[in-house]
Amino acid sequence: MNANELFNKIVKEYSERIWWTARRFVNSHDDADDLTQDIFLKIWTALPSFRGEAQLFTWVYRIAVNEAMDRLRREKVRAALRFASLDAEMEKRIDNDPWFDGTPAQRALSKAVAALPEKQRQVFILRYYDEMPYEEMSQVLETSVGSLKASYHIAREKVEAVLKEAAAELNL
Amino acid sequence: MAKRCGIQTPDGYFDSLQSRLVSIADEAPSVRKVGFVRKVAPYLAYAASLVAAVMLGSFILRKTAVSDSEIPAWEENLVAEVLMSADPYAIVFEPESVNP
Known part of the structure; x- marks a missing residue:
């Protein structure tokens, strides 16, 4: 299989899943579209270095998560230069999302996840939204399963606490 | 499949996304392996600038020493x-x- 064929296979098999992951990180349809294109451009450029030492899925996903985190870090710096907070901007983005058609509780969940520290956010998105097994996640994030489980547990507790507060405010 | 949790997408979005992604291979510069020299060149540049900074510093200190x-x-x-x-x-x- 040559590079083009492999790349097309990756697009066909993983593009939708990667888009959903990107969507969870950036909380915007247009930004997720942009980020997904950046991810696949990175995949295309890095293809010669893929020697099959990792599974294709974990290799692709690792690039996706790293690109998403890089993008968020750049956004954080740009927000700081405007004396703004990325957390506040994310909340606004979630509130004004024209492609969101869910419940207030789901919106509160998105906000709670967006407010998590970097590592916990990664783990929560991959575990809760993408339903990725810990063993796979361990290869994607290059972290031990035990550490991932601990991160997920802490993240879940934080999210639950925020949701309880939000539920009280919304009288749910 | 990933949980959607209230997020929608336009009709046919993923088909058009795939078409656009596939065209990356046609439009992006042809992929070629980066040679060893090009890979280490940035590190050589950092090392050279560090050596230059140390030499300049020594020179200045020698000149200004009482x-x-x-x-x-x-x-x-x-x-x-x-x-x-x-x-x-x-x-x-x-x-x-x-x-x-």
Whole structure:
């Protein structure tokens, strides 16, 4: 299989899943579209270095998560230069999302996840939204399963606490 | 499949996304392996600039260092007194030109 064929296979098999992951990180349809294109451009450029030492899925996903985190870090710096907070901007983005058609509780969940520290956010998105097994996640994030489980547990507790507060405010 | 949790997408979005992604291979510059020299070139540049900074710093320090003959005699006395009070076992040789 040559590079083009492999790349097309990756697009066909993983593009939708990667888009959903990107969507969870950036909380915007247009930004997720942009980020997904950046991810696949990175995949295309890095293809010669893929020697099959990792599974294709974990290799692709690792690039996706790293690109998403890089993008968020750049956004954080740009927000700081405007004396703004990325957390506040994310909340606004979630509130004004024209492609969101869910419940207030789901919106509160998105906000709670967006407010998590970097590592916990990664783990929560991959575990809760993408339903990725810990063993796979361990290869994607290059972290031990035990550490991932601990991160997920802490993240879940934080999210639950925020949701309880939000539920009280919304009288749910 | 991933949980959607209230997020929608336009009809046919993923088909058009796939078409656009596939065209990356046609539009992006042809992929070629990066040679060893190109890979290490940035590190060589950092190392060279570090060496240059150290050499420049040494040069400046040498040029601005005060030689012994330029130190006034009264400052030498002060140093000698301080040295003696700090370390009674220190042996201080007074230059012949300085009065005890």
